[in-house]
Amino acid sequence: MKPALIVHGGAWDIPDEAVDACKSGCRRALAAGWSILSKGGNALEAIEAAVMVLEDDPVFDAGYGSHLNRDGRVECDAIVMNGATLRAGAASTLQRVKNPILVARAILEKCPHMMLVGEGAERFAREQGIALCDPEELISDAGQEAWLRCRNDKHAAEHHRGHEQGTVGAVAIDREGNLFAATSTGGTCCKLPGRVGDSPLIGCGCYADSEAGGVSCTGYGEAIMKIVMAKTAVDLLRESAICMATGAGEPCGVSSGQLAAREAVHLLAKRTHATGGLILLDCHGHPGFAFNTPRMAYGYVALDGNLVTAV
Numbered sequence: 001m002k003p004a005l006i007v008h009g010g011a012w013d014i015p016d017e018a019v020d021a022c023k024s025g026c027r028r029a030l031a032a033g034w035s036i037l038s039k040g041g042n043a044l045e046a047i048e049a050a051v052m053v054l055e056d057d058p059v060f061d062a063g064y065g066s067h068l069n070r071d072g073r074v075e076c077d078a079i080v081m082n083g084a085t086l087r088a089g090a091a092s093t094l095q096r097v098k099n100p101i102l103v104a105r106a107i108l109e110k111c112p113h114m115m116l117v118g119e120g121a122e123r124f125a126r127e128q129g130i131a132l133c134d135p136e137e138l139i140s141d142a143g144q145e146a147w148l149r150c151r152n153d154k155h156a157a158e159h160h161r162g163h164e165q166g167t168v169g170a171v172a173i174d175r176e177g178n179l180f181a182a183t184s185t186g187g188t189c190c191k192l193p194g195r196v197g198d199s200p201l202i203g204c205g206c207y208a209d210s211e212a213g214g215v216s217c218t219g220y221g222e223a224i225m226k227i228v229m230a231k232t233a234v235d236l237l238r239e240s241a242i243c244m245a246t247g248a249g250e251p252c253g254v255s256s257g258q259l260a261a262r263e264a265v266h267l268l269a270k271r272t273h274a275t276g277g278l279i280l281l282d283c284h285g286h287p288g289f290a291f292n293t294p295r296m297a298y299g300y301v302a303l304d305g306n307l308v309t310a311v
Contacts, residue, residue, distance in 0.1 A: 002303075003037035004173045004285030005030060007050050009060045009297030010166035011218045011277030019311045021059040022166075022297035026309045029053040030299045033172060034307065043172040043180045044105065047080065051101040051182050054168035058140040060297075061166035063099055065140035066186020068147040069193050074138040076186050077200035078104040083179030083208035090115040090200040096122055096132040101184050103130060104200075115200065150190050166297075167199055169206065169216025171281045179283065181206050181214035181230075188221070197221025203231035212237040213257065213283050219268070219276020219293065226272050229264055236260035237282050257281070257288030265290040 007029045009022050033050035037043065055063025066074045078100035079090040089108025092115065094100050106128040107116055116124055126132055167185040183206040185199040198221035199205035205221070207230035208214035215230040224230075237260045261280055268276050269292050277291025279298055287300040299309035 001173065001175055001177045002285060003043075003175055004281050004287065004301060005033045005037055005046060005050065005170065006279045006281055006287045006289070006300035007033070007054070007168070007170045007298065008216060008218055008277070008279045008289070009054055009168050011275070011291040011293040011296035012166065013293060014295040014297060014311055018059060019295075022311050023309045025054060025057040025059055026297050026299035027307055029170065030301060030307045030309070033170060034301050037172060037174055038305070040175055043174040043178045044080070044082070046172045046174065047170040047180050047182045048101055048105055050170040050172075051168060051184050052099050055099050055101060055184055058142060059166065060168050061186045062168045062184040063186070064138055065143055066138060067189040067191070068139065068143055069187070069191045069195070071193050072147055073135055073193070074186055075193065075195070076100040076138070076184070077196060078182070078184040079200045079202065079206045080104045080108050080180060080182040081202065081206055081208040081214070082108065083181070083210035083214055086209060088114050088202045088206070090202065091121040092117040092196045092200045093194060094121055095135045097125055097130065098133050098138065101182060104182065106130060114202070117196070146189055167218040169218065169279060171208070171214040171216055171279060173281055173285045177210070179208050179210045179214050179281070181208040181216050183216045198224035198229070201225065203228045205230060207231045207234050209234055210283060213280050215278055215280040217276060217278045218296070220274040223268060223272035223274030224276055227267055229268055229276070229278065232267060233260050233264035233278055233280055236263055237280070255286055255288065257286045258290070259288075261288035261290035265292050268292070
């Protein structure tokens with residue numbers, strides 16, 4: 001099977017001055033993942049490599065540079081899911097891990113449970129040889145500045161980086177047909193300590209089923225949870241999707257993957273009046289993406305092997 005890879009760096013109101021940085025980050029993530037897939041490597045290794053690049057880039061809201069909670073601390077969430085077994089590994093409210101995707105993978109492969117949170121997740125990470133860091137090491141200058149302005153000015157829009165900024169994710173299929181999806185985030189600025197959004201929740205921020213496809217979501221987490229958006233998009237891939245936004249019998253004019261992505265985001269807007277986006281691969285490796293925010297950072301590997309990025 002021909003391998004496939006798609007990544008995203010979040011759906012939000014990306015300002016003009018951040019466009020190049022977002023595109024560059026997505027391209028580097030694609031390059032890291034594709035260097036593994038193109039040589040016959042495993043999809044799990046590929047999405048881990050891609051997501052780590054995005055977690056290390058402070059332009060995105062994941063790992064280093066994550067939004068700060070109300071107390072001025074970073075709390076990160078991540079998930080990875082195996083489409084063949086429907087097993088997931090998820091970690092939430094991590095405060096001392098530079099790359100949360102590493103903890104999610106360790107839970108997927110080595111833990112009897114599918115989700116760990118807080119101190120228990122960090123203890124498990126340390127037992128698996130994942131180094132912990134000081135919480136301050138995850139705070140970027142931009143994140144600190146946004147938190148201070150947000151706290152002092154009560155979320156004044158003119159000072160804010162964007163509450164839905166930069167959640168990251170990846171979906172990959174390798175030559176053996178293995179399908180994996182992943183999502184990683186720092187959540188929303190000034191969130192209550194202990195808040196868990198959609199990202200680490202199976203079916204909400206991420207879902208993968210080798211019989212249909214894999215999805216990673218981004219956007220307003222509480223709304224995404226309401227429609228279980230990742231699982232909804234995968235279910236749309238299973239059926240002859242009907243265009244919800246067109247009249248009866250009208251052609252949709254897009255691929256099944258693109259249609260499923262678009263209809264899931266349309267449902268998000270219709271039922272919750274909220275914003276977000278998603279990326280996906282169907283079970284044949286065809287990419288799809290959609291968003292109802294002003295912009296979304298994403299990229300995928302085209303059929304000719306070229307890396308395509310857009311914002």
